[in-house]
Amino acid sequence: MGRTRVTRRTVLRGAAAATTLAGTPFVRGAHAAGKLSVAVWDHWVPGANDVLEKLSREWAAKEKVELTIDFVTSQGDKLMLMGAAEGQARSGHDVIGQPGWYGAAKADMWEPADDLMATLIGKYGKPSAAAEYLGKQNGHWIAVPSIPNTLTLPSVGRIDLFKQYVGLDLTQMYPAGAPPDKELADQWTWNFWLQAAEKCHKVGFPFGMPLGQTGDSMNWVGAIFAAHGAELVDKDGNITVKSDATKQMLEFFKKLVPLLPDGVFAWDDSSNNKALISGQSAFIMNPPSAWAVAVRDAPKVAEQCWHFPSPKGPKGRFDPAQPSYWGIWNFSPNKSAGKSLLLHLWEKNSVEQLVAGSKGYDIPAFGTLRDFKTWAEEGPPKGGIWNYPPRGDVIESVSGSPAPIRIGNQIFAQATTTKMIAQYTTQGKTMDEAMDWAAGELEGFMRS
Secondary structure (H helix, E strand, C coil): CEEEEECHHHHHHCCCCCCCCCCCCCCCCCCCCEEEEEEEECCCCCCHHHHHHHHHHHHHHHHCEEEEEEEECCHHHHHHHHHHHHHHHCCCCCEEEEEHHHHHCCCCCECCCHHHHHHHHHHHCCECHHHHHHHEECCEECCEECCCCCEECCEEEEHHHHHHHHCCCHHHHCCCCCCCCHHHHHHCEHHHHHHHHHHHHHCCCCCCCCCCCCHHHHHHHHHHHHHCCCCCECCCCCECCCCHHHHHHHHHHHHHHHHCCCCHHHCCCCHHHHHHHCCCCCEEECCCHHHHHHHHHCHHHHCCEEEECCCEECCEEEEEEECEEEEEECCCCCHHHHHHHHHHHCCHHHHHHHHHHCCCCCCCCEHHHCCCHHHHHCCCCCCCCCCCCCCCCEEEECEEEECCHHHHHHHHHCCHHHHHHHHHHCCCCCHHHHHHHHHHHHHHHHHC
């Protein structure tokens, strides 16, 4: 069995030729044989790749399939470049991992996954709203959610600073291994959050909230917009940005921006991580990657980090989500083996091992698979990431939704929401002028 890490040079050289597997759908039995090539995300957590390879090797030995796995980094968009190259060449790996919008854009090139998802939904129940929004198009599942690199960006707060300056015990509001304190959680609203941001700003620990043209910026802003029912484009493709809900959001950000660190409109996706790790911020919204780096580089900060759900708005409590997908190319000659492998990786025991291997970073798309001991035991502090996976009243949202996929993709990629906020809060435009600009952008997306 081969295993490689793929470089940018390999990607740009073009897609490798796919090999052939003879067999019936869902390869089973002692006489199954052939070859299968897989390209998956090169995990940033040490050891996580080893777990996925071990599980895949077990499957291959049982099914007598010769399996090649390439671990492809997303740095420099290498994995995404590979997906584009293979899709254009109609040649390459049989199964390939693609994040979020990159997966959604390949709907016409992937083998429909309705059969696989019917099996998984029958076992585990309904998947998250975020996984369904990107993964189900025109009534059909285009791919299977992957376990690695499917994540959310919930609240990450400093236990000590919130106790001292906000008067809130985060560990009591969202304890580890137990249901939230209902009274405290009900008070955890975006209005309360704004008051907390003001208190922390006054004492020199501003919230690290990016507002640039980046994924982290659009993710958290998309969640607060969803919580207030502010949709730029509705599910039917109607432009709805000029609404009372959008006006409410623009006023909210007018109050918030002066409370944030200087330069947040130019922050990149690492800036909020650095703000937390350096001890300068009391709060960010992020998966446990910032905390994990703090464990290594700033242990005193890490010991005070607590992950918990987003604040609640009038329409509910929304965590920003970034699902990823495992897709089988519709030109692959080895579809049956690919489907068999994906079902093996989605066995409950396999999922638990993958979650443990990622130290809790990866979140299964099904809520019934979110009580593994990893989230309760990882630390410091022990249980600090227990509330990282969305549970209870938390809804997972994708920034750009509920617009039709083609439009939602452009809203996210062009950072329409944060640009509109910048125009109103820092660039001197009136509220109506900022919304008019956004409406014009959205009309252009629909014509393109």
